[in-house]
Amino acid sequence: MESDLKRVQRVIVLGGGSAGFMAALALKKRMPDLSVTVIRSKDIGIIGVGEGSTTALTGFLHQYLQVPPKQFYEMAVPTWKLGLKFVWGPRPHFFYSFDSVHLTANYPDLRKPISFYCDADMECVEPMTALMAGGKVFERAPNGAPKFNNSFAYHFENEKFVSFLETFATNLGINIVEDKVEQVLVNQSGVTGLSMASGRTETADLFVDCSGFVSLLLGKTLQEPFINFKGSLFCDRAVVGGWTRKPGEPIYPYTTCSTMDSGWLWQIEHEHRINRGYVYCSSFISDEQAEREFRSKSPDVTQTRVVKFVSGRYERNFVKNVVAIGNASGFVEPLEATALGVIATQSRVLADSLATADRQIRPTHARYINYHHSAIWDATRAFIAIHYKYNTRIDTPFWQECREKTDLAGADDMMEYYRENGPCSFWGPLVVGHEDPFGINGYITLLLGQRVGHRINFTPTDQEMQKVSAIRQHYRQMAQQGLTAEQVLAAIRDPQWKWQ
Template identity: 30%
Template sequence: MNTTSPKKIVVVGGGSSGWMTAISLNKVFNASARNYDITVIESPDIGIIGVGEATVHSVRFFFAALGLDEDELLRETNASLKTGILFKNWRKPVNGHMHQYFHPFEHQPLGREQDISSSWFINGRERQERYDEGVSLSTALMKQGHGPKGPNSPSYQGVVPYGYHIDAVLLARYLRKKATEAGVRHIEATISDVEVAGDTILSVQAGDDRYEADVFIDCTGFRGLLIEKLKQDNWISFTKALPCNKAVAIQRELVPGEAPKPYTTSTAASNGWIWQIDLVNRQGTGYVYDGNRLSSEEAEAELRAFLGPESQVLKCTHLNMKIGCRKEFWVGNCIAIGLSGGFIEPLESTGLHLINLAAGLLASHHPRRDTTQAVRDSFNRLMSGFYQDLKQFIVLHYCLTDRDDSDFWRAAPATVKECPWLEKQLEIWRHKICEYQDLAGSFSTIFADENYRYVLYGMQNYPDLRLSMGPGSHDKISAQLAQMAVHAVNVTLPHGDYLRRLNEEQT
């Protein structure tokens, strides 16, 4: 039995970051005894950005660990499933055909004598198919419009790994409901003052009320309302590597008669790229662009032209993005999580993933008012490593382009200069397959060698292996994979059918 008074954690800011953090810490710290009183102070005057509507597949494990019912989660958030990202137009067209490739979440099967990637290249398969077509099951599902689940798939399981397309506003609302049911206190108030002594936050003021805590978690978005009070000059900008610093987002009705796609689409545009994310009830779209080369009016016009005049627009929002991360995420008794800690453009849907990482790390580092600097340094080192690794993975998508139709794309290859490790590896990967050992020891928590290969070879950055194998030596591997793909399609449902069944069960 815990006889000491519970420590107090105050999370300032709601949204996905605030409620994911609060519900996660409550699950870990208060499972068998009330070790922490956790309060979320959420302003009714400050809206949720709410356009980050796609996830990576590891978020499934976060929701599963919380004990959330997956079907309920999907229904409550108008969610669909995501098996990967279809990239379009990131290189020049060839023979009149737009460049495209698919980046799935899936692991790649191994060959007996040789890994499947080496075998694929040595047998010249790049002359007849895309890399993802030759090594993954997800591409076959994507082409057939199938999701990862069959009619009896267990919760959080599918024939291939998957993430979600999810309404961020509804997700925050759903997590708030679950958190408060589990004992998290919710206060609707706007913070008017932050009381600080040295590197310690003593309290936050909201109206006539003053809230004290042992630990404060800053989930106030790009403002960094709390962390900015404790440490100045605490930001590392990534804009030289990732110059896209603005976005315009449009929510629109789905095309009549078209089922939600079980994948995200990312189409390169004149000065950035356009996302398309299908929920059950609508499509979320947006243009992430370099605001130094394009005005907000020009960006919106380009996005609307891309979507077409027949689009039924429900909502349009313009966003400024602060690209980079904190030098120190944990200062004194304050920890910045979510946008207040950092942001990398959403090309690979890593926003919720980074919140998940931060909340998990915070739980293992046991935050207290008297936390030692060594513990804070450990948290800061790991979080910084996560952001730096993700930065270079996103740069990988840009620096391999051969597009030269705008200043933006002509400048893109030089962004690799901001990532010395990546620049060195690209030279090495000209002569060998990208493999696990190349990334071993890095901070990467979601994008491993397999993910690098999907992008490297999707962007046609092929190694010169200068080896040969006997005629048909890859045929057996290819035939086995084709057979597995047929089976995967046969045991899964068309994505639209799965979603209809899921939502009809509620009624």
Template identity: 30%
Template sequence: MSDRVENVTIVGGGTAGWLTAMIINTFINTFREGPAVKVTLIESPKIPTVGVGEATVAGMPSLMQQLGIDEAELFRRCNASFKVSVRFGDWAVDGRGKPFAFYHPFNFPGTVGGYNPAYHFNRFGPYGGDPSITDNMTANSALIHARKGPRALNGENYEKSIGYAYHLDAGLFGEFMRDVALSRGVQHIRDDVVEVFQDETGAVSGLQLEKGGRHPVEFVVDCTGFKSLIMKEVLKEPFISYGDYLLNDRAIPVQLPHRDPTKIEPCTRSTALGAGWVWRVPLYSRVGTGYVFSSAFRSDDEARDEFFRHLRAVGDLPTGAPDPDVKVIKMRIGRSQRFWVKNCVAIGLSNGFIEPLEATAIYSVEMAARWLVGHFPDKKGSPALANRYNGLMTSLYEEIRDFISTHYHTSNRPDPFWKAARYDCRLSESLQERLELWKARLPEITDTQDQKLFNFWNYLYVLHPKGFFKDRHFPLEGSIRHEHWQAFGRRLEERKAELLRTMPDHYQLLANIRGDEPLQQALNLDGLAKPVFESRASVRPTISVPTA
């Protein structure tokens, strides 16, 4: 008889709960010999389901493919679009004090003459006219400027010419995962947990449901969002704040119609403002945007006014349109001290949250669920499994925290918030060591080989545009040849030209995948296609940042 856990109870739905259910059910039961592990999700009918975010990272398509998801159906059900990069606008200023933009793409170049081509770029400069490191390494920004998609029309699911992630409606994504999970045997109970029972060891033994009575628990996953019903309120696990590393603690999210629904950028925008930054995520059906800011530098009203001025300046909120009705969300930045305690694992916002600058929320849910499967518990409650799991999750949170800290620490904006982020915020010892090392040589694979998400190229893409390596010269540059760099540049330009010639318009590609009839560019955009800004009271915000 197996000593493995045979019943898993998930408390809480939304993206965190249903994606966790999908991962556990798919990866444990698909080819399991013998009875399937029973997965039951208990979801309150009184709490509205809201998502953790609307942008994802490059590994998301692989997860969806492994889960057996029809990608075209994902696009239809979640109003998804493609994301091939993040555009960081105004995160630094040039020598004349003028803000500029740079890209953080999903693709990385190979070697040039056996060496990291960042050395060639640092020594010889651009091979062509564009001065940015990303344009000299990848084709991503070229596709973004032309609003091209990463796949040919009528291509197969998950087919790609360059790497991509998704923009998606997080609420609809949670519903999509729910429907697929239910079709594959996950049990769903719509009821409220009113009491949590513990045995003599402190482990969770059962849940008292408002209508359904007592529900026995063998192993439980807490996906109850910031409330953290089991991990925090019952098991009393301490919370470790990251407030001394990252200043932002508020968000103002809102949904807006497209300025032109036929022009959809295949990238997320992150634009720095005076006390934080604004995200812009273009879905097929609308735009999700919001201001992440620090309450130490802006009151709620000041932040709201600054955000609306920005929206009007970029045209997302036309002059004369009413101000959207928005809600200011408080964010608890940090993590649970442990993620697995007794027979409970917390996943999603119940275990922590880091501001969504690099769209890591859904990825964190994915990895938490993957690692739970990889360390699936036995009935004895092996401490070795829990200890290893807690170590992995701690290192993931610290990796994400440190990469986001790098964005702020290397900004040279003169605003008080940005100076405080640069000089007053704490840096981990490991990040300090890496930044000091990279003054002597460029980042390389050995510096980030223990990291799960952000490798040395991610750091290069963020550090180089900000002048971190300016006027620095490295001994390895004596080993590289200019002709190799020029040859690499010619091949990349040929690749860009091929992609620009063969890849379709992003909007047309999305319509093709969805099976929609594309709107014609020449169409009079009255009615459906024209953005309609309703009265202040009728515009509903999407709470897609702080809760799962």
């Protein structure tokens, strides 16, 4: 029997930031004969932050969209990010690696996974933290060239990234309209058209709302309720700035996140620039005080600007004929730099779902897109919440409040499991849920890093600790021979270099 649902022929994506172009590209790549138009206003502009990513973005770019690395590296000028360095909790610092699965690996002669031997020192028991600790990006192949692994993400300046996406979108046949939407036309089935400053009206079968925090179609027009995450995530502003990289300042292969009086500070590595941002809670510190504290830690910063945000999500992101992606659908503060990865996943889910449903807006597909939307944002909220709840590094009023009042949201089961079992990943996917982008190893890294206590009383033998030292020694040596970001940049710009 034929379905009586109409096939989507034409899609309008409202917004030309990272979300707008990523969504448009996913749709066009998956369904090349679909008509896709991006409408954006340069007067309104883009948010301009969003410089650190996760591995979900790397896979989306190079596998799903098949972005050619040569063009991407030339235009977006990224550097490589293997994870994060946290100046956080009681240890001097710890690393969170995108390949944290190694942290719970089993080795012969060790009775438990290696995570049980990390109480005093959790560095270099696996390859990725050894590379990060050594300031190296990739291992060196026998011919001296960098050996790219599958666990890296990128740092790039948001404007450069968006310009790259725009060029790629134009080449793929996506129509880009420069105009400002002034009125949204609606009926009981959803949005029927967008009326613009130029006087023209654009219509489509499906509207993808990528209008940023304003959420013009989903939030403002369709009035979808918003769920605020402020019970778990107290920060609501960032003061951002940076400086031109000076000779001798190394390009670190990670984002650094440091505890500040009323929040935390990021440091992101670009080839010629270092950018920083102090994410803070405006109930504990004024913009002027935040700027002072920021500059006291970052004397080289030139110009600054304040960005306001709210962490939370809309109840649903697919309502009638509108799907929201990116900040228009939800946002979780940038501590793990998750937004671009979530956008990549949302774009992929929408494009695959529409293609699978013969381009019809089927209620069951819409329902599962909504399920995915809530699961991914809620998992992100829970994971970030544990960073705040257990950071004992300093004792300011802000951090006291975080330790006392942070709502762990969905992380309670994980905490119960960890307290009872220690850093053991055995029941991982069932404990954290299949949609969780961080996985149980992500949790274990953060809990071990912050030295959160558990009830497993385990004392390694001397022989076991010797074995752990030998493992560390092995990875340190591998890292020592690895290549720095500067060396890899030189290698990929060598005329002899060939991308695989």
